[in-house]
Amino acid sequence: MIPWVQLDKAPVPGGGELRLKQRGSEFSIMLGTNELMNSRLSGSEEALARLSCEHIRGRPAPKMLIGGLGMGFTLRTALAELGADASVTVAELVPAVVAWARGPMAPVFGGCLDDPRVAIHETDVGDLIRFARSSWDAILLDVDNGPEGLTREGNDALYDFSGLAAAHAALKPGGVFSVWSSGPDDRFTRRLRQAGFSVEEVATRARGKRGARHVIWIATRK
16 A cells, blocks of 8 residues: 655644645645545535535626635635636635645646636635625635634634624625534534524535535525
């Protein structure tokens, strides 16, 4: 079996360290002993984008905000689903992740970062949410393994009541706030409803029909 090779590592603002590993054509990004993403497992990240795009289809010049670049699966699917008049802003907190996307993982990204509809911001997605008012048609979050701060404690503010209120205010009426998770969380579902969203909880798979079960919340601003 081909062994894993660590290509690089990078600090996460606020604590922690990401590690980029490669085995043949397969890539993995780790946080400690947790594998955050793997280039062979893209199904639920693609579903995050596809489900979100279905809810905003037909809107003129839709504006989408994606929190977390990851391995680009959500971004690539969004670009395939959205029209030429769309714009997609990606907020990535760790600059090295953007460098990996343009460097060793470039084959995985397939040139999507060069799409003229894409803008990459090396910043906290929470800042782009908090300073916006009725600005986004869709906000997609895939920055942790669920609605709690795994990659860093500061991310908890994205999922508490004040964070959800900020997301609600940042969306245009009828816009969607979509959150990826490795598993269900009934308390988060209740917080979304309390923040004024109508909520759909969708089960999806990491890979085909046999991959791990993941959850996506599609929360619509009423």
